Amino acid sequence: MTNNYMIGDSDFVKGLKSKAIILAGIGAVGTALAYVASDIHHFMASYLLAFVYFLGISVTAIFFSALQFLVRAGWSASVRRIAEFFTGFVPYLAIGFIPIVIDILTGHSTLYHWAHHTDDVINDPVLKAKSAYLNQTFFFIRLALYYLVWMWMRSFIVGNSYKQDEMGHDYTPTKKNMKRSAPFIIMYALTITFAGFDLMMSVEPHWFSTMFGVYFFAGNFVSTIAMLTIFTAILYRAGHLKGFVTPEHFHDLGKLLFAFTVFWMYISFSQYFLIWYANMPEETEYFIGRTHTSWQWIGWALLFIHFILPFAILLQQKVKRNLSVLIATSVIILVMHLIDLSWVVLPVFSEHIFFAWQVIPLFLLFLGAFLFATAQQFAKKSMIAYNDPYIEESVELVS
């Protein structure tokens, strides 16, 4: 098979790149204004949200690829590469960590109360007991460790997937991936869990939930599927995936979207339910601040728009093959994921509901950077894993 799937010169990739630059440009100007003009607390909180949002999607895309290798998935061979392109953002995460690290190093972190060097923190018995884990040095070591693990996983899994393109019928790279994906998935589970604990849960350092890691994962996974669905649908409509992607693939993506919307609700409700039932003060403080204040409206919005609405839409079989509805549902899920993350972080700064407008320029900045990193991969590699041993099975998929 010859390689006709390098679409680096196509209108799609050029458009993606220029749109990414425009988005990032608008975002950068807005971010600069927001930094100068507004409260640093809200600015840093918005930074964390926008950064963690794309961190989650790009890292979970590695997991998505590894998962397909682990289970020898046939259906996904023709869409897997697009998810692998999302991991192009992973190397840039190191830059994204810098403002968070600087914020902590100042000694009066706007995000993480536990990182303060003040008397109220030093004399706080809870934070004192947690200081073996929640201290600046160990926090930085962990961030570096996550980054190195993700970079390693990405270069191995995605690297071997790219290498397969040039190998013809020698399937050594794919076989290597199949073998290595099992330990990698365990490493992904650990890193995403602890990254969730460190970056998100520790903004409320007194509180803890052992379910937080899987809650963080559920949101990330459903968003990654939504992002993949949007990209695949747009490419399909532009005619780039002809002969490889059929409505059957959208049906399967729709099923995954449906399943993991339910999974997200299942996990987030389970976390809430257990804390509500046990009613122990050290756990309930988190939900009191989020369901017994005006923040409850965000909670209701999550229930109705992040779960019930996509659930009702995707319940029908026909809809999963309708690209317009599928794209719209994916956009709803992606927007609600940002609101879901906001619901974790923003109530720390005010017990009254507020709109952190700074999140808009910061989100645009990171969206631009993410799309640019993805477009870079599109320009470099084939968007179809055309030498994958399962590609023919995928083309003939009947779901």
Place this chain on the structure above:
Amino acid sequence: METTSTMPYAVMGNFYDPNKLIHAAEHIRDAGYEKFDIHTPYPVHGIDQAMGIKRTSLPKFSLGGALFGLANSIGLIWWTGSVHYPLNIGGKPLFAFQFSIPVMFELTVLLCALTTVFVMFGYLCRLPKWFHEYQHDEGFRAAVDDTFVVVIQSDDSRFTETGAKGLLEKLGAENVRTVAANTEYSHV
């Protein structure tokens, strides 16, 4: 079960080539026949579409069962907990959605699954059925071995015996024959 009156007799033809069979199914469908069936020894890909079989109505029953289960669970918890026998348990409210959701989920899933299974087997597949009306036909029995059997029933609005026979012969069927429905065993 009294099914004999709806199946007086039928015209049957045998096929041995799956491609010919699909071609024939498309033609019978396009000729406007609705009451015709195809018996095959194994699942043939694309035959549903070729026959023009509409999507099953099963999901509607499933949804109905699910909503019925959901309503029941809310009613059950609310009525037992706060109307019929109110008990203060650990200071929790007599009724709250928080603790009802596991029960709501379980009953929704349970009644959805039971409705799906029983509607599918009992109503849509018309089970239990011990004997098929045309099972006495030698050619029909070959449908469990190496033959595809196309059956056009005489209760179809477009049915004429010569018309159906002519169509099947034109489409390349072998051993085109008229078979009377056996009513003897259908009461078993």
